[in-house]
Amino acid sequence: EDQVTQSPEALRLQEGESSSLNCSYTVSGLRGLFWYRQDPGKGPEFLFTLYSAGEEKEKERLKATLTKKESFLHITAPKPEDSATYLCAVRLNASNMLTFGGGTRLMVKP
């Protein structure tokens, strides 16, 4: 069965304290791995798509990487406004749906 697992479930950081969020997946035929940010009461906001092992993408303080079994979202020198839930999702070959992990709730304190 296809599975997407995110860890940790929650993460508290001090402003400026860099860290990484993990998304591990067990799927057959990965077509793409997506990262989203979700603020309370809002829909997920697209961040990145990764396609193949070794690929990396960056946006401001965020950098996403992909291996054959997991993806990491690295947050460098986070700010309080980076506080949100970060979701990863996979899209499989021959499917149009995204399968999401449970998310990591990030809290950055000033």
Next chain:
Amino acid sequence: DTGVSQDPRHKITKRGQNVTFRCDPISEHNRLYWYRQTLGQGPEFLTYFQNEAQLEKSRLLSDRFSAERPKGSFSTLEIQRTEQGDSAMYLCASSGGGSGYGYTFGSGTRLTVV
């Protein structure tokens, strides 16, 4: 274009009542998706439309749930005989095709069944 719009934002209904939600996708997107999200969980796929054709449905979509997308534009999701377990955020997303583009989500409709 203001993105994906969902209406209403909040809905409180009594158990056993029927409810209908509306989603207006980004105008040039031909693909539309419905997801359900409960507190502390990631979104779960419900159904997918390409233009007006409903091409994928989740096992989660019981026979009390029905979705339509007439003329390939807006979509509606109806839940009949609501149950307390239906309380969740219902999210709509759209995409223009191509696996590389992130699906654009709306802000969702929060349903509370009392």
